Amino acid sequence: MTDEYTDNKLETKAADSSSGSYTPPAEAIPAKENPEQELYHAKSFWTKWVFCQDAKVIGIQYALTATAIGFIGLILSWGMRLQLGFPETFSFLGPATYYQSVTMHGMIMVIYLLTALFLGGFGNYLIPLMVGARDMVFPYVNMVSYWMFLVAVLVLLASFFVPGGPTGAGWTLYPPQAILPGTPGSEMGIVLMLVSLSLFVIGFTMGGLNYVITILQSRTRGMTLMRMPLTIWGIFTATVLALLAFPALFVACIMMTLDNLLGTSFFMPEIFTMGEKLDYAGGSPILFQHLFWFFGHPEVYIVALPAFGIVSDLISVHARKNVFGYRMMVWAIVIIGALSFIVWAHHMYVSGMNPWFGFFFATTTLIIAVPTAIKVYNWVLTLWRGNIHLTIPMLFSLGFIVTFVNGGITGLFLGNVIIDVPLSDTYFVVAHFHMVMGIAPLMVVFGAIYHWYPLITGRHLNQTLGKIHFWVTFVGAYAIYFPMHYLGFIGVPRRYFEMYDSPYMTSGVGLNQFITVAALIVGFTQFIFLYNIFTSWYKGEKSEKNPWKANSLEWHTPDYPPTHGNFGKELPVVYRWPYDFSVPGTDKEYIPQHVAPSEVPTAKAEQT
């Protein structure tokens, strides 16, 4: 005796393989495996909106906190740009302030903004809705995760107010200089930074376990892994990467804290300073670099993979066409994730590694270009002959593809050892990583916010302000980062407070001023976006249910916007992937995931 479920599957196959006329397959509704999830029903204001266990509210809390700290990172970048563009003019920016701005800008943007926003923000909001769950599997742990994140952010902010200020060691925090006098913030700033990072890792682990288990174990009936929206695939893989990469950062933070506070010598070699020998001896600064980049490189993909996933969905919905090569896209995400663990030392080509080591890491690095290029081709092929609606999410998605290709190609330069060595530590590197993991993911963040804002608030963002936001950000990003490639080629080193009278600065001076002006304008536009978000919350144009005519489950909840418990009395049953747009054989322009084959008998949709 076989299970009824398996039987139905076989029938489906038989129906598919029969040549000639298409017969819709029998409807297979699998048996329920998960018991009905018991939810915590908040009664008071505090448990409903502050110490909230609903993943949707936690997602918004994460997103708002990340955005707030992100704007601080933005303002810090203005400080840097003012100094670089007009070195003599702004006396409040000393070398110490400059280095502190560089460091805090980098750390805030990479970890506290992008990681928290993609995984904590979008992850929390979208995962339960998109896989058809009532909430995360452990809402209480999920809530604690947010509060740990908030504490980490507050500790980071506290470092601005301690004697010596925040650390100025560069976002990579390389020892020995990070904890030695002479580096700004070597007193308390670095300790607070390390503590904050450790808290972030602990908080993230709580959230990350929730995301992974919700996706693996709490999907609704019919929701197979290969029917999940690519958004979920991106967030899922990124979370797995984070759970395996953050431990290295955590260990490095603990060891450096001990070096600093207890006087151990994990990362500290024998050092003479001011003619005196310090108490350190025998440690290895390179060990820190290995630990840091074992975290640091997967971190790039922790930021990029959710962006890949989300942008695939945005492109598909707004071009009214199914994602080209869905399975290829999934496997590309997984392969990129796996490869990201064996490329870390390409950040260390100039650290004095054995050249054969460099050869290995250059090879693995360049192999990543293959699945990444597959993804780009597939995005373009999804657009090809699609019914492209130039909505703001689509504009941002197109902007993403362009900036990502741009940043990806400069990545090929930097991945090769021999080309990297002369370009290392120049503005070429700055331009590359801002393009590929700054602007490109931010484009997706913006597109995603314009896309899902109606779902969250029931209102649209202002379209005019949105178009201004897109064009200024997109053109401005090129105005900022394109000249930086050139600066790198003429050899301008990064992280320098001032270029003084260096010969190569003849053409660089004007460019630096131009970049600064562009950066100020682009930065200002982000405040317009912020204004748009807050005013549209209560004044924006009301959105009808499912305004983009999307197929994935989050748009098809009984209440719009979705309420506590997400799906009302019964969880939906899923029959198809979320990309059934413009399916031949039916007058329906799109077929949501929960529509049974019998409801669209003539649709020639491929069974997924």
Added chain:
Amino acid sequence: MSQFDIEKLPKGSKGFMYDWGSDQRAFKGVPWGKAMMWIFLLSDTFIFSCFLISLMTARASTVVPWPYPSEVFGLTVFGTSVPLLLIAIMTFVLITSSGTMAIAVKYGYEKNRKLCGWFLLATAIGGLTFVGMQAFEWSKLIFHDGVRPWGNPFGAEQFGAFFFMVTGFHGTHVSIGVIFLFIFARKVFRGDFDTGRRGYFTSMKSDYEAIEILGLYWHFVDLVWVFIFAFFYLW
């Protein structure tokens, strides 16, 4: 609609493909908490691996001789010096507590409230003994032998640094485990898992699965100890 029956699913490699190609759960029949603990332990494995790999690098690259473990960790009993005596006892106690934990899990499955509780308590006391002996070991090294995180009389200064950091991190894991063992022993004795009493913080019901999940954690902590033992005391 049929009832979900895990027995009827395909087995072996076919079963693996079926499970991952299916809906709802990738790990069939595995409760959420248990899956979550496994993934957490994977993440924790990476933490301990980073610690131990760092130790290996330090030890491989040091120019000052590494202290000789059986000398440093020796104990003088009745005038004769016995190498690794304390560690042998500590390891024995911890591994034994893994045994009692396994028995507690077994009685948890059988919903045998009393025996499950007693064996949890025995496990907790084993863990506590381990932490106590570790405290003794640390104080002997610090006050008697003069080992410090920043230096020691035996050789390379990274020895003390790594020793205190890694055993301290492991000891913290054991201590957290002991706290939870006591809490869960109390819960079991009170009959929380039989009466469906709600948790203080989460206000959710729980059942004897929780004991198995706690067991996973406890066995992991013991397993990590085996590696730490090998790297610090036998290498």
